[in-house]
Amino acid sequence: MLTFKWNKSYVTNIDTIDEQHKMLVNMINKLGESIFSKERLSVDILDKYFENLALYAKVHFRDEEVYMSEFNVDERHQNAHKHAHNMFLQEAAKLYEAVKNDLIGPEFLFHFLANWISIHILGTDKILAKQINFIKQGKSPKNAFDSVQEIVDETVAPLLYAVNQLFSRTTNMNHRIMSLNKSLEEQVKARTEELQKVNNTLKAMALTDSLTELGNRRAAVAYLQNEWKKPFDDRVTITCIMIDIDKFKHINDTQGHECGDKVLKIVARAIRDSVRNDDFVCRLGGDEFVVLSNNTNLTYIMKLAEHIRLQISQIRLEFPSDVWEGSISLGVAQRDDSTKTYIDLLKKADEGLYLAKQAGRNQIGCV
Structure with missing residues (x-):
């Protein structure tokens, strides 16, 4: 069973990044095959998957941040991009521990990864690639960032769809954890509100001109x-x-x-x-x-x-x-x-x- 099939819609035209994305797609496909097979995942196999994921994240995030630094990408994008990396690592670690402690099933980890790859490749990374391309054409980092905002509509729709799916899966996971441990109730509430704020921010960004703060x-x-x-x-x-x-x-x-x-x-x-x-x-x-x-x-x-x-x-x-x-x-x-x-x-x-x-x-x- 292939969860993701690599095609041109995932291509950023940054060779190193695209190769690493293919590795991620293959890794998630293998995880999906194991999770949805009849055999229960052992802790050893899960450890192996998470170890590979951590190795991928370390290399991939480092290379992306090197690219951003080399091309002096606008700091607004750099800050948001690095924040996304940190949030992913934190969330993946939390979900992994929850799976190991039998608080949630491994399918919750899979759904997080499946949604995250859509956000990461179709959204953040492709927007980065567009900015780098504009910079190569002679635009300043600031103008490259603003130019991408003008054409970002073509990436916003799938990005928001993936974000909404991620929120739905994460909310379901939080409800299950809450039913097992009532002491987590306030944490769940705070997390849901935080995710809703992010969702509202993304929707506002999709309808706002970044320079003038008017509607676009x-x-x-x-x-x-x-x-x-x-x-x-x-x-x-x-x-x-x-x-x-x-x-x-x-x-x-x-x-x-x-x-x-x-x-x-x-x-x-x-x-x-x-x-x-x-x-x-x-x-x-x-x-x-x-x-x-x-x-x-x-x-x-x-x-x-x-x-x-x-x-x-x-x-x-x-x-x-x-x-x-x-x-x-x-x-x-x-x-x-x-x-x-x-x-x-x-x-x-x-x-x-x-x-x-x-x-x-x-x-x-x-x-």
Whole structure:
């Protein structure tokens, strides 16, 4: 019985790491075959499996951390990655001792490993590989980290699925231990809360732009999909402002990415401070933002767009050899009979943005 079959979805294109992952897959497959066979695992065999696992972890984690150090990977990822290594070692050791003491069956250890390999390879390691690839292409570690956040959607879904499976198995294990030893009740409660916090953090990260702390494109799409399910009323409906920072590329290219990031963060804060609490502000990527408002109309959204434009126009940022005078172009649109889907609404606002740029920038366009 093969629990995992190696395929290209596991490949990180870091040869040493991929070879070690194959070793892990083979090790877990052998463990699964033994656990689910009719013969009971002996303590000696279990000791051998855990000894091999410990050896793998020691070598594999060391090599990953060497790679992160050699490529000077952003410390945000390094810290999270090393924390994951430490948490795995601690949890595996706890489960191993519980199995040896007959508090839980070996299948609980197997389920932990099965979920962990999905998190480790499909999530953490593939994100690391993407960052290293960007760094090799000439990006700074910080920009590599931020760039990966823009494309992380393709890895988040399987990662969250694996995390939820891990939580489910661990919670079941904790309930069994609690029934055998009532003194562990508070520890179980604390552990469950900790795991739920991690789960909530992962979900928040999947919907948040790491630079501006606004919602990201994924969050904007989720918001629009939810709003589109509501009954349509052309008097008060969902409206959209598409915003593009004027001359951002020039600042970013000539003054450096740190200066570009400063512009993005200040503009993001100014937009957020200019809207209602009910309005949803997101960074779609690059220098493009969107403001989504429900229960509004075109008259309101035109006034809001002008208010945002005026607030931004008061900003003046001085850089080593240039100045950015606050200027944005905006396109507005509302849901109507011509917008059959939320994609149509975004396209309509984008067309308005194009008109604003064609007309000279620092103004509002509407089609």
